[in-house]
Amino acid sequence: MVHAWGDETPFYTYHQYLNNTFGHQIRKIPVDAGFTCPNRDGTCGRDGCTFCLNEAFAPRYCDSQKRVSQQVADGVAFHAHRRRNMGAILVYFQSYSNTYAPLEMLKRRYEEALAVPEVQGLVIATRPDCLSEETLDYLSALQKHSYICVEIGIESLHDKTLRRVNRGHDAACTLHALSALAQREIPTCGHLIFGLPGETPEMWMQDIAILNHVSLSTLKLHQLQILQGTPIAQEYAIQPEDFHSFTAESYMEFLADYLERLSPDIAIERLANEVPPRYLNTNTWHGLRHQDIVQGVCVRLQKRQSWQGIKKAEVSTPPPFVS
Numbered sequence: 346m347v348h349a350w351g352d353e354t355p356f357y358t359y360h361q362y363l364n365n366t367f368g369h370q371i372r373k374i375p376v377d378a379g380f381t382c383p384n385r386d387g388t389c390g391r392d393g394c395t396f397c398l399n400e401a402f403a404p405r406y407c408d409s410q411k412r413v414s415q416q417v418a419d420g421v422a423f424h425a426h427r428r429r430n431m432g433a434i435l436v437y438f439q440s441y442s443n444t445y446a447p448l449e450m451l452k453r454r455y456e457e458a459l460a461v462p463e464v465q466g467l468v469i470a471t472r473p474d475c476l477s478e479e480t481l482d483y484l485s486a487l488q489k490h491s492y493i494c495v496e497i498g499i500e501s502l503h504d505k506t507l508r509r510v511n512r513g514h515d516a517a518c519t520l521h522a523l524s525a526l527a528q529r530e531i532p533t534c535g536h537l538i539f540g541l542p543g544e545t546p547e548m549w550m551q552d553i554a555i556l557n558h559v560s561l562s563t564l565k566l567h568q569l570q571i572l573q574g575t576p577i578a579q580e581y582a583i584q585p586e587d588f589h590s591f592t593a594e595s596y597m598e599f600l601a602d603y604l605e606r607l608s609p610d611i612a613i614e615r616l617a618n619e620v621p622p623r624y625l626n627t628n629t630w631h632g633l634r635h636q637d638i639v640q641g642v643c644v645r646l647q648k649r650q651s652w653q654g655i656k657k658a659e660v661s662t663p664p665p666f667v668s
């Protein structure tokens with residue numbers, strides 16, 4: 346059966362989203378453009394979010410000492426060396442908060458990336474409290490010529506959790522940013538973590554009502570991975586009972602339930618987190634990789650004769666605080 350998103354996979358994959366958006370596949374090349382974040386430089390905090398360890402996520406060729414265009418060239422060479430087909434590129438401004446700088450500096454970094462001939466657009470990761478009106482208006486103008494996607498670190502939609510992980514903003518701030526991006530029709534990716542302290546699978550299922558309502562283009566879903574040396578690792582050592590830990594099996598079952606209720610208009614960019622094992626403090630799921638999780642979720646949905654959004658009507662009423 347071919348689904349509404351255009352293929353037979355039982356959920357709307359990022360692969361299919363790229364086909365639908367560009368008519369072909371396109372590789373993302375991450376860069377570290379040398380930005381920081383307000384939760385590191387003292388504006389709203391110095392200690393950062395308790396789960397954060399940026400170095401665990403950035404590839405070797407990301408080096409803020411190098412120009413953005415050089416990092417793109419290094420990324421292309423890295424993938425070409427591994428015989429990965431390189432054609433069109435999206436430059437992924439990944440590290441820290443990539444809209445947290447004066448507008449003139451943002452323009453220089455983004456436009457340097459867009460000047461590389463193979464580059465068809467940008468994916469810009471940031472916090473919801475780092476999107477000024479002038480930055481939003483600039484991004485809105487930029488996307489008239491290039492694909493621009495803003496990736497918002499939602500992480501949790503619960504203020505109690507956001508305070509506990511030292512996030513430095515509340516859920517209303519997230520909803521405001523998502524609304525401002527939607528008003529300008531800027532494609533938006535949401536980044537969520539399942540497993541922050543005090544939260545439960547029931548809460549995450551209820552949050553779908555909000556996510557279905559806020560015009561997300563794509564979602565990245567992650568199980569909490571507790572990384573060595575982070576404050577959350579200390580918290581976990583003292584109060585492990587405050588953390589909902591998935592086994593690989595229970596995570597895949599949860600994701601199948603989750604996707605059944607999620608809008609079929611939202612493409613799924615990731616279903617799980619994956620960092621090099623040397624950074625991990627806890628359970629590695631015995632080396633299970635992201636592709637194994639994708640496969641396991643597909644098998645579960647197919648066995649149920651089910652697919653993304655089939656139960657969306659069960660969660661279609663958003664809470665009253667969402668406008």
Ligand code: SF4
Nearest residue numbers: 382384393394397441
């Ligand atoms: S997760 Fe993002 S916002 Fe939080 S400390 Fe790390 S870089 Fe800053």
